[in-house]
Amino acid sequence: xxxxxxxxxxxxxxxxxxxxxxxxxxxxxxxxxxxxxxxxxxxxxxxxxxxxxxxxxxxxxxxxxxxxxxxxxxxxxxxxxxxxxxxxxxxxxxxxxxxxxxxxxxxxxxxxxxxxxxxxxxxxxxxxxxxxxxxxxxxxxxxxxxxxxxxxxxxxxxxxxxxxxxxxxxxxxxxxxxxxxxxxxxxxxxxxxxxxxxxxxxxxxxxxxxxxxxxxxxxxxxxxxxxxxxxxxxxxxxxxxxxxxxxxxxxxxxxxxxxxxxxxxxxxxxxxxxxxxxxxxxxxxxxxxxxxxxxxxxxxxxxxxxxxxxxxxxxxxxxxxxxxxxxxxxxxxxxxxxxxxxxxxxxxxxxxxxxxxxxxxxxxxxxxxxxxxxxxxxxxxxxxx
Amino acid sequence: xxxxxxxxxxxxxxxxxxxxxxxxxxxxxxxxxxxxxxxxxxxxxxxxxxxxxxxxxxxxxxxxxxxxxxxxxxxxxxxxxxxxxxxxxxxxxxxxxxxxxxxxxxxxxxxxxxxxxxxxxxxxxxxxxxxxxxxxxxxxxxxxxxxxxxxxxxxxxxxxxxxxxxxxxxxxxxxxxxxxxxxxxxxxxxxxxxxxxxxxxxxxxxxxxxxxxxxxxxxxxxxxxxxxxxxxxxxxxxxxxxxxxxxxxxxxxxxxxxxxxxxxxxxxxxxxxxxxxxxxxxxxxxxxxxxxxxxxxxxxxxxxxxxxxxxxxxxxxxxxxxxxxxxxxxxxxxxxxxxxxxxxxxxxxxxxxxxxxxxxxxxxxxxxxxxxxxxxxxxxxxxxxxxxx
Numbered sequence: 001x002x003x004x005x006x007x008x009x010x011x012x013x014x015x016x017x018x019x020x021x022x023x024x025x026x027x028x029x030x031x032x033x034x035x036x037x038x039x040x041x042x043x044x045x046x047x048x049x050x051x052x053x054x055x056x057x058x059x060x061x062x063x064x065x066x067x068x069x070x071x072x073x074x075x076x077x078x079x080x081x082x083x084x085x086x087x088x089x090x091x092x093x094x095x096x097x098x099x100x101x102x103x104x105x106x107x108x109x110x111x112x113x114x115x116x117x118x119x120x121x122x123x124x125x126x127x128x129x130x131x132x133x134x135x136x137x138x139x140x141x142x143x144x145x146x147x148x149x150x151x152x153x154x155x156x157x158x159x160x161x162x163x164x165x166x167x168x169x170x171x172x173x174x175x176x177x178x179x180x181x182x183x184x185x186x187x188x189x190x191x192x193x194x195x196x197x198x199x200x201x202x203x204x205x206x207x208x209x210x211x212x213x214x215x216x217x218x219x220x221x222x223x224x225x226x227x228x229x230x231x232x233x234x235x236x237x238x239x240x241x242x243x244x245x246x247x248x249x250x251x252x253x254x255x256x257x258x259x260x261x262x263x264x265x266x267x268x269x270x271x272x273x274x275x276x277x278x279x280x281x282x283x284x285x286x287x288x289x290x291x292x293x294x295x296x297x298x299x300x301x302x303x304x305x306x307x308x309x310x311x312x313x314x315x316x317x318x319x320x321x322x323x324x325x326x327x328x329x330x331x332x333x334x335x336x337x338x339x340x341x342x343x344x345x346x347x348x349x350x351x352x353x354x355x356x357x358x359x360x361x362x363x364x365x366x367x368x369x370x371x372x373x374x375x376x377x378x379x380x381x382x383x384x385x
Numbered sequence: 386x387x388x389x390x391x392x393x394x395x396x397x398x399x400x401x402x403x404x405x406x407x408x409x410x411x412x413x414x415x416x417x418x419x420x421x422x423x424x425x426x427x428x429x430x431x432x433x434x435x436x437x438x439x440x441x442x443x444x445x446x447x448x449x450x451x452x453x454x455x456x457x458x459x460x461x462x463x464x465x466x467x468x469x470x471x472x473x474x475x476x477x478x479x480x481x482x483x484x485x486x487x488x489x490x491x492x493x494x495x496x497x498x499x500x501x502x503x504x505x506x507x508x509x510x511x512x513x514x515x516x517x518x519x520x521x522x523x524x525x526x527x528x529x530x531x532x533x534x535x536x537x538x539x540x541x542x543x544x545x546x547x548x549x550x551x552x553x554x555x556x557x558x559x560x561x562x563x564x565x566x567x568x569x570x571x572x573x574x575x576x577x578x579x580x581x582x583x584x585x586x587x588x589x590x591x592x593x594x595x596x597x598x599x600x601x602x603x604x605x606x607x608x609x610x611x612x613x614x615x616x617x618x619x620x621x622x623x624x625x626x627x628x629x630x631x632x633x634x635x636x637x638x639x640x641x642x643x644x645x646x647x648x649x650x651x652x653x654x655x656x657x658x659x660x661x662x663x664x665x666x667x668x669x670x671x672x673x674x675x676x677x678x679x680x681x682x683x684x685x686x687x688x689x690x691x692x693x694x695x696x697x698x699x700x701x702x703x704x705x706x707x708x709x710x711x712x713x714x715x716x717x718x719x720x721x722x723x724x725x726x727x728x729x730x731x732x733x734x735x736x737x738x739x740x741x742x743x744x745x746x747x748x749x750x751x752x753x754x755x756x757x758x759x760x761x762x763x764x765x766x767x768x769x770x771x772x773x774x
Contacts, residue, residue: 279767315667
């Protein structure tokens with residue numbers, strides 16, 4: 001329901017959606033995914049190269065630089081596929097969030113150097129921001145950037161194990177938040193890699209004088225902090241789409257299972273108790289879909305309702321995801337808890353999604369604050385349209 | 386939805402707000418915003434105030450006196466009225482039977498029945514449910530036997546809202562015993578003044594009189610009062626039930642009720658209540674987004690056909706929960722109840738002016754998950770139509 005989306009954009013998005021669905025159906029089935037998951041990297045270099053080939057990694061790039069200048073609505077189908085097919089590659093962190101930060105803040109020289117490599121997949125960027133285990137994104141930054149060097153710790157950096165370079169949030173001598181670029185292997189950077197619950201890699205970084213450069217020229221006060229905050233909103237919206245993909249896939253699997261699994265001489269889906277629970281899962285999926293779309297619109301049209309809708313969508317989605325995932329496992333019975341079945345992989349992915357870039361509690365608090373501040377009754381109708 | 390649609394909606398909202406400020410009788414708004422009982426005269430004045438702008442039947446086609454509003458405009462209209470604490474737009478004539486008559490009725494029926502619906506001169510009631518036919522509506526037993534140029538109707542209707550005020554009853558009756566129970570049902574318009582019609586009040590747990598039993602004993606109904614074909618009533622009933630579950634979803638009422646809860650002064654700083662309010666806000670945001678999305682999906686191929694069921698389930702349960710939280714927040718004022726004060730005479734025994742009305746709404750809102758297809762029936766519909774279970 002947004003005037004900014006014209007029909008051409010809609011058609012481009014539809015074409016993109018088709019190509020993503022076709023490719024992932026052919027090359028990224030649950031069975032095909034095993035080798036990537038069990039491999040040393042935890043993802044598929046081959047698939048990553050294909051994504052680059054198909055232009056997915058350049059989605060956000062301006063058209064004159066070979067991209068699609070995709071906004072939230074263009075990113076959504078890709079993130080939905082990430083969830084639906086449990087893609088393991090660093091799409092969110094590199095192609096969406098860090099590419100976004102480069103576009104927002106990098107100098108011309110940095111752009112010229114990085115954008116082509118981001119598009120062709122040779123540069124994997126990861127966002128190093130977390131400094132505690134807490135599932136929030138707004139805690140103060142303690143990592144320091146002084147005289148071209150970084151000192152501090154960054155935790156649970158998504159895809160930090162395979163990133164070639166990091167965008168690190170730090171504070172400069174004046175206490176301002178700055179974004180810095182640091183390569184993965186200079187002296188003064190120790191990386192401790194590990195796997196997340198869903199099999200994707202992550203790393204803790206110890207920065208002890210690692211040589212770094214500021215992302216872009218010093219901008220207006222708080223330009224980097226603002227860009228970072230915008231990235232977190234982008235992450236929230238992207239994660240809603242990813243969760244929607246996973247929820248839809250889980251619901252399709254569970255719905256199907258209710259029809260084929262027979263006990264007591266009839267399909268278990270003949271039981272009204274299970275039907276009504278399945279309906280609940282379906283309704284949650286529809287709500288997540290509507291909220292995701294609203295959050296995408298909110299992201300590109302700044303207004304009073306922006307935080308309320310984005311954080312609300314994210315908080316609701318986290319809750320819905322947990323409910324759907326638990327129910328999917330329960331209704332599948334014993335097989336639902338095995339590693340062999342995709343259901344448990346969706347369950348684990350949804351746990352990770354629910355924690356990255358702020359969990360339900362975090363977003364619910366921001367949502368509550370936005371409700372208080374904005375006096376929701378007055379203008380919500382306008383924001384929906 | 387495109388920019389033009391949105392701008393039109395915004396203009397409509399502004400018009401409605403202006404209408405509420407200037408044209409809704411103050412005594413009526415005072416009562417409705419406190420959830421007090423309105424009497425028939427007040428409802429009639431309310432419906433006429435709406436129709437002074439053409440809004441009571443704005444969703445009707447122009448040829449029948451409407452403004453040909455889209456589903457979206459109708460939604461915006463009900464949303465704005467709800468937010469402002471306006472009374473219920475009595476649906477029986479304008480929303481239920483009116484569209485059935487102009488869609489399926491004869492020219493004579495249109496000329497006879499539509500004008501007094503528009504002007505609120507005739508009050509309609511709905512004769513669908515029966516003691517043995519609630520969720521299973523097709524099990525209805527009220528019979529209509531053709532005798533010359535009349536049907537002779539015998540049976541009993543249940544839960545008939547405001548039958549005590551009604552001039553006419555639109556009624557589902559059984560005209561034949563077919564193998565499929567749905568096929569023997571016809572749609573009759575019954576004059577409430579006919580001999581043999583008896584209305585017996587049923588007091589609900591809010592101690593008020595909304596619903597009735599309607600007994601029909603050898604009631605003679607002229608054959609020209611059948612709408613559609615004999616035996617074709619089920620199709621009309623389904624058409625009407627779909628209209629009943631429009632995309633309105635009571636968003637405005639829920640917003641009004643939630644704002645009231647937020648404003649209860651003596652509860653500031655109550656963390657448990659604050660948490661409940663936030664969770665309700667989140668559900669309301671979800672309902673809002675789904676409502677707009679459903680309207681936006683209309684006719685795009687993204688429709689599932691089960692939108693109305695989903696909205697009804699979520700909206701009714703949320704409304705109940707908002708009122709429940711409000712009653713809890715009222716503390717002892719949430720259990721002190723004097724039905725005498727619900728008509729506007731004097732304050733409730735305890736608590737703010739609207740405490741009695743809030744409590745009444747809480748009690749009556751228990752019906753919201755039962756009428757118009759219970760939550761369980763709506764879940765069955767989704768299970769069958771969307772999930773193929």
